[in-house]
Amino acid sequence: xxxxxxxxxxxxxxxxxxxxxxxxxxxxxxxxxxxxxxxxxxxxxxxxxxxxxxxxxxxxxxxxxxxxxxxxxxxxxxxxxxxxxxxxxxxxxxxxxxxxxxxxxxxxxxxxxxxxxxxxxxxxxxxxxxxxxxxxxxxxxxxxxxxxxxxxxxxxxxxxxxxxxxxxxxxxxxxxxxxx
Amino acid sequence: xxxxxxxxxxxxxxxxxxxxxxxxxxxxxxxxxxxxxxxxxxxxxxxxxxxxxxxxxxxxxxxxxxxxxxxxxxxxxxxxxxxxxxxxxxxxxxxxxxxxxxxxxxxxxxxxxxx
Numbered sequence: 001x002x003x004x005x006x007x008x009x010x011x012x013x014x015x016x017x018x019x020x021x022x023x024x025x026x027x028x029x030x031x032x033x034x035x036x037x038x039x040x041x042x043x044x045x046x047x048x049x050x051x052x053x054x055x056x057x058x059x060x061x062x063x064x065x066x067x068x069x070x071x072x073x074x075x076x077x078x079x080x081x082x083x084x085x086x087x088x089x090x091x092x093x094x095x096x097x098x099x100x101x102x103x104x105x106x107x108x109x110x111x112x113x114x115x116x117x118x119x120x121x122x123x124x125x126x127x128x129x130x131x132x133x134x135x136x137x138x139x140x141x142x143x144x145x146x147x148x149x150x151x152x153x154x155x156x157x158x159x160x161x162x163x164x165x166x167x168x169x170x171x172x173x174x175x176x177x178x179x180x
Numbered sequence: 181x182x183x184x185x186x187x188x189x190x191x192x193x194x195x196x197x198x199x200x201x202x203x204x205x206x207x208x209x210x211x212x213x214x215x216x217x218x219x220x221x222x223x224x225x226x227x228x229x230x231x232x233x234x235x236x237x238x239x240x241x242x243x244x245x246x247x248x249x250x251x252x253x254x255x256x257x258x259x260x261x262x263x264x265x266x267x268x269x270x271x272x273x274x275x276x277x278x279x280x281x282x283x284x285x286x287x288x289x290x291x292x293x294x295x
Contacts, residue, residue, distance in 0.1 A: 019215040026211045031202040118201045137191045138198035
């Protein structure tokens with residue numbers, strides 16, 4: 001079943017169908033929320049809030065339109081709203097998730113430095129550039145879908161991605177090439 | 181970062197770094213939590229939606245109706261009570277007692293000057 005079919009089933013009250021949509025898009029939503037809030041618990045709460053809002057509003061989803069931007073827009077708004085309302089618990093750095101198993105001390109230090117640089121690079125970016133970059137490069141979305149999510153023209157998304165990449169390039173330097 | 185920022189293609193290397201960094205711990209557990217939250221929060225049925233939609237509108241209609249009634253009462257009280265006796269008395273004396281028909285101008289002037 002594709003997204004639209006699952007959404008239609010969910011609109012008829014099938015929570016398992018909505019669960020299928022969560023399985024497909026939950027992690028992308030989490031990464032986008034973490035790019036905005038940069039705290040595990042706040043981001044997860046925002047995603048849950050967004051998913052529940054989407055579940056309650058699923059019968060208003062227009063199946064003629066792509067599902068992903070509709071859902072992501074709700075989740076992104078929930079995260080932005082959480083941030084605006086100052087519900088962010090604290091500014092702890094994101095937990096270390098980059099795989100470092102099997103690396104020697106030098107490589108582990110390099111991995112740690114890479115994490116710090118990714119964090120610093122993301123922190124420098126304006127919110128919308130950060131979201132656009134994550135959806136484009138991490139999630140592989142097209143400009144049109146990101147534009148629909150952010151409610152801006154496609155050209156603006158291209159500009160966001162361009163500036164975000166340039167900033168990340170500056171932040172990461174040559175470090176990233178040595179990691180893979 | 182293997183690609184120029186100008187490139188419109190996805191950058192797999194940067195994408196992988198971002199996915200790893202932003203992925204968060206225990207993804208399966210996180211997705212289970214989301215699914216459980218959805219199951220525990222049944223969707224509002226159509227009557228709940230209609231109820232939620234109509235309540236503010238019913239309130240707005242009630243307020244508008246109240247305002248109109250109040251305005252109506254206010255205008256009603258602002259108008260002087262019409263008493264036929266006063267209307268006759270407001271005419272010039274000669275118009276009442278004279279055997280001649282009063283001029284139209286005099287009647288109009290009397291009506292206009294009525295308190």
